[in-house]
Amino acid sequence: MAYTKRFCYSCDLKDNPDLITKYKAYHSSGNAWPEITKSIKDAGIVDMQIYLTGNRMFMIMEVDDTFNPETKAEMDKNNPKVQEWETLMDTFQQRLPWAKKGEKWVEMERIFKL
Template sequence: MSRRVCFALDLVDDADLIADYERAHAPGAVWPEVTRGIRDKGFTDMEIWRVADRLVMIAEVADDWPRHLDAAGKAVDARWEAAMDHFQRPLSCAGEEEKWVPMRRIYSLGEQAS
């Protein structure tokens, strides 16, 4: 069983930085240890979508998400986050330690009358 979660984050509004960020996320470009860590945290599928400087992450997560990483996984995660920091700018509603801000669903076609 899984459920969907969505998050938002902004990028620095610079075309060259945005292009570099996309290259860093191209197939095969993300460090294998990062991909493994994402799965270890309980993500079963994940996509990141972009329009202008806004990112939206749509993920399917396991029932026991979020899982905690071991020390080695945390170290890799911290290195990846540090490498991505100069591309990203938190939303104004983000907490002090928060980059990706959880989104709240406000509409579902399936819940609408026919």
Template sequence: MKQFILFLDLKNDPELIREYEKYHEPIPEEIKMSILESGIESMKMFRFENRLCMEIIANESFSFAKKEELDTNNPKVQAWENLMSSYQKLIPGTPEGTKWVLAKNIFSLKS
């Protein structure tokens, strides 16, 4: 299994944040299926103020390149991403062409 932690900001507007959360209660079935078909087995999103954190647990077949290719060829996912972009704000330093930024693991404690 692979684990990824990513970050993204929302526009700092309480009404837009409420709307964004509402769209995720639950997400459309087509979007859920596209996530699962990419090899993602679990996805969680957390919010503090306007900062989002997403945890992805994926199987060994998952790659961000594969996910991007599947998404590019799926009009439903493209429409969803365009809609979500109206609520999202890039974190400074985000590479061009991406929204969510991958966190670097700097500490891990195991017993």
């Protein structure tokens, strides 16, 4: 499936092996809440992957031309199930030191492309 744009973000997990294991379990195949995956797809995100090294995560999103980050944020804000998921995920995640107030996933700057 074609996409029009890629977004990359980073966030840290709390540096606790038990919490990291639980977070990974929530994100293993078939374990993410169906309402969450639906909200992702409904926003125009056609593929999303999260990678982990230590406690640092990298999220790669491939989106179609309907995707708008501000619209997605507003949709999430008004979706009680997404808010419940985000509250749960906050027990595992910690903000990057340079994150803006209220920002969890920080958009990454591409500095190289082959």
